[in-house]
Amino acid sequence: MSEAAMRPARVALVGNPNTGKTALFNALTGSRQKVANYAGVTVERKEGSLVTPGGRTLSILDLPGTYSLRARSPDEAVTRDAVLGRLAGEAEPDVVVAVADATNLRLVLRLILELKAVGRPMVLALNMYDIAQRQGLRIDLAGLERELGCPIVTTVATRKRGILELTAKVDDLIASGALSTANVWREPSAGEIRDAHREAQRILKAHVRPPEHPDTMTGRIDAVLLHPVAGLAILFALLFLMFQAVFTWAAPLMDGIDASFAWLGTVVGQGLPDGLIKDFIADGVIAGVGSVLVFLPQILILFFFIILLEDFGYMARAAFLMDKIMGGAGLHGRAFIPLLSSFACAIPGIMAARVIDQKRDRLTTILVAPLMTCSARIPVYTLIISAFIPNATVGPGLSLQGLVMFGLYSAGIVSALLVSFVIRKVFWRGAVEPFLMELPTYKLPSFENVFRNLLLRAQIFLSRAGRIILPLMVLVWILSTFPGPPPGATDPAIDYSLAGMIGHAIQPLFAPIGFNWQMVVALIPGFAAREVAVAALGTVYAVGDAEANVGALGARLAQHWSLATGLSFLAWYVFAPQCAATLGVVKRETNSWMWTGVMFAYMTTLAYLASFAVYHTAVALGAG
Amino acid sequence: MHQLLAEAMAAPAPGLTRLSQAKPGDRGVIADVRADHTAGHGVDVHELERRLLESGFVEGATFEVLHQGLFGADPIAVRVDDMRVALRRRDAEDVWVQLESK
Structure with missing residues (x-):
């Protein structure tokens, strides 16, 4: 092959959330991955590389999941700008790989129609194809290829099936000299969304026969996990189990x-x-x-639970169950995920707030996220608790130390809810962001x-x-x-x-x-x-x-x-903005020193008042 | 006057109800998604309409209300064609549906 034919190429993975895009990225690149940030924004940039069977080096960019190029959040804006080649410091992709959940094609077809308007050479990866086959879903691949005008590969990313075929197709597309056509994409109006949906519906009807054995598992699991009472009880039991696990x-x-x-x-x-x-x-x-x-083991155990629940499809259910409770405090149901991540570290939590489309809801979430007990507080809590709280048992499987820890976590949660309630009352009223969220099909992680x-x-x-x-x-x-x-x-x-x-x-x-x-x-x-x-x-x-x-x-x-001093130190750590990195991320995410200052001031004030109250109460009770 | 006019224009076809009124087990077809809702949303009504459309709430789609939250029966989980979507009742007000008789 000629030198030019084998030049390295850039590939961007684009798809709806929950389509196994990241699994496909992992299957493609294995351990050859790098994580960084996009220039100027804190969106995680995941890039990996591989060599195709034909010998070409591909660098693969895993873009944030989206339903539309009409980006509504900073994450989705990165996807749009990367695809359109508008991202600062980022070359436009040579090939776009659209990743679709083969069992749920309707919405992704609309995204594919948008991607076609952008005009880059594209390959469609029908992922989770094994599940589609098990359900008896028939997809007329040849017809769909003709209709969409792009090659299709079926993949099962979790079992690494179809990966070689996918890279070969990408390679062919580049070797054949496929060029971008003119970019005619623009932000669709409501009418155009309806038209695109109708078109997707027509394509679906023409080339996909509905499953003979549709998935009933998700419905049966939801009957329990989304049950108004049992669902909430299970959610709280899970959270309690998580925190006990982190310790034991x-x-x-x-x-x-x-x-x-x-x-x-x-x-x-x-x-x-x-x-x-x-x-x-x-x-x-x-x-x-x-x-x-x-403290690495505790951090890994916490992330293990979060990643597992996310991959299983439970996180969206948790947001559903928590929406009314969080809404009462002026938070968006989606804030549940950033706030839960903040239990590991406020920095990914604050960054995860990008999934909240609306500025005010996002800002509220960012301002209260550091009140969640991050894992960096665990060393401090563990040290003080082991020094001052007797290692007594208060019930089957319940230790006094564990209970105090649970109390500290609760103090963080309750104060976060109170603060966000106050923020909504003081800074803005009325405006409430729509809450619309796909509940993905359950999958074994x-x-x-x-x-x-x-x-x-x-x-x-x-x-x-x-x-x-x-x-x-x-x-x-x-x-x-x-x-x-x-x-x-x-x-x-x-x-x-x-x-x-x-x-x-x-x-x-x-x-x-x-x-x-x-x-x-x-x-x-x-x-x-x-x-x-x-x-x-x-x-x-x-x-x-x-x-x-x-x-x-x-x-x-x-x-x-003294015991009073120990408790005062704990109270300080519940509230104090003791983390320069968090403040740095808040500055970057809000692009405002004012909000960073507001956060620093309110947290320091709370910390001082709480420690003052705890110390003097404890001294009055004879623990000085 | 304008208010009255707007309400008269917004009047749905007979037999339609708002998705926000539906109970778990209710099913049928989405008849009309319209941005005529006047309550204070964080985004303007046309943006809400586009978001509903993008989530699959499109005229002609079949739906079934699957679950609702414990407090105030809110939010609701709805099957739309072959997807499941969670939304708040206030955001479901702009979706008019034809209920299937049970």
């Missing part, structure tokens, strides 16, 4: 990670001569990294997709830990080591350090809520990322006491803090 399942793994880092610290410590270098590596780096990595998604989450967490948290730990170590104590000093060394000076200087501000200066020192790096406060407390106390490790930190805190 993760425990052995966390103990393992904890022990390995303690071991590593000892081994490295023995191999090095006493002095600054040894302190830096053992106390600063290894203890710091260990105290962050230890594929192990590989869940696994790949989890891997992605782990990577994102680890790179964050590496890039943000590690340098901060080093900074904290430097701040708390230099300058060293004068010869013959009797107080702990950190008292003389920079960190000690800063802590002492601003501690009076925090005295009314019962914080000592070590806590204030820990809050400073904790502002960069919440969980850093734990490692910082470890460093502050380890440096002050010379030999503490992360596991013993809880016991040390129990010696140094």
Whole structure:
């Protein structure tokens, strides 16, 4: 083949949500994937590459799912602009692969008609073809190919069927020199949508015979899961199970990670001569990294549930069940998914708010998302709870510690609902966004997709830990080591350090809520990322006491803090905007320093008031 | 005057009801999707009409109300042709349907 014939090509995957587009992307690219953001927007950009049987390199772009190019949300706008070649810094795709759920063609046909108007060479991938065959759905492939004027490939992405054929078809299309025709797409009016629908209906009628055995499983499952009473009970049971799992399942793994880092610290410590270098590596780096990595199991368990429920098709049901409850607080039913993601981390949660089409609803969701208990708070909560709450059992399978944790989560949820209610009353009234959402067919999640998604989450967490948290730990170590104590000093060394000076200087501000200066020192790096406060407390106390490790930190805190102080610290962490990255994302998503400022101000105020109330109540009850 | 005129024009064909009035188990055919609803929506009525159309609520589509929420019987889950869609009753007001007699 000639040089020109084998040039690399760009392929964009476009389709409705829930068509297995991401599964197809995974099947095509395997582990050769990169995740980044599109320039200027925080929409996740997923790209992968593969080499076709003919030897051509294809770079595959997985675009956000959409029902129409008439984009209504930032996610859908990315899809539209990528297809139209309007996206800044993004070359237009050589070939568009339209991904369709073979069992649900009606709406995707309308999208395909829109894509045809754009005029790029296109291949249609009829995914989930095995389910269509099992249902006895007959699709006249040759007729449909003629009608749509584009090649069709049947695929079963979860079993990697049809993948080679798909890449071969794309390759053929490029080799045949198929060129884009003129782009005649424009935003359709209501009348044009009706016409397109009628056209889709005609094509469907001509080439697709309805299934002999239509899916009845989804209806039967919905009868239970969408039952007004049982459905809600199941939803709450699921949420409760998730949080119990985060604590009980993760425990052995966390103990393992904890022990390995303690071991590593000892081994490295023995191999090095006493002095600054040894302190830096053992106390600063290894203890710091260990105290962050230890939370990876909890984050993965939480994401495991979220990804599993999403792939199963349950998340839309959860939004349905929660819509009225969230609507009462002035939130959109769809806010349920961003807010649920915020339990893992407010950053993906705030980014997921892009699924809410309307600006006001999106803004409300963004403003309250950080009140949801993100996984970065878990280290702080776990540490304080294990130090101050007795490990007692209050019922079968219920521990007092677990109950306190549940209470902290509830405090976050209740305050988020109250705040969004107030936002709606104060900032805007009346206007309510329509709530229209497809309830996808239930599907068994594929192990590989869940696994790949989890891997992605782990990577994102680890790179964050590496890039943000590690340098901060080093900074904290430097701040708390230099300058060293004068010869013959009797107080702990950190008292003389920079960190000690800063802590002492601003501690009076925090005295009314019962914080000592070590806590204030820990809050400073904790502002960069919440969980850093734990490692910082470890460093502050380890440096002050010379030999503490992360596991013993809880016991040390129990010696140094009163119960009232511990509870006040918990209350602070429920509300405080202790995360610079979140504020950065809010700025990017709202494109407004004003709203970022509003968030910072209201959360700090709430945190201070809550800690003040908790501390003084506890002191009055004799826990001071 | 304009109000009266608008309401007279908006009057549906006899025998039609709003989808927002339907109960679980009700089924039939979507007769008319029209942007004449005057309550305060967050988006303008024409945008609502386009969104309804894009979700499959198109004249001629068959439907069945499948489920409703616990509080205020809202939102509702509707089968439209071969898809399932969830929507709030207030957004279903603009969809006029011909109920199948049971």
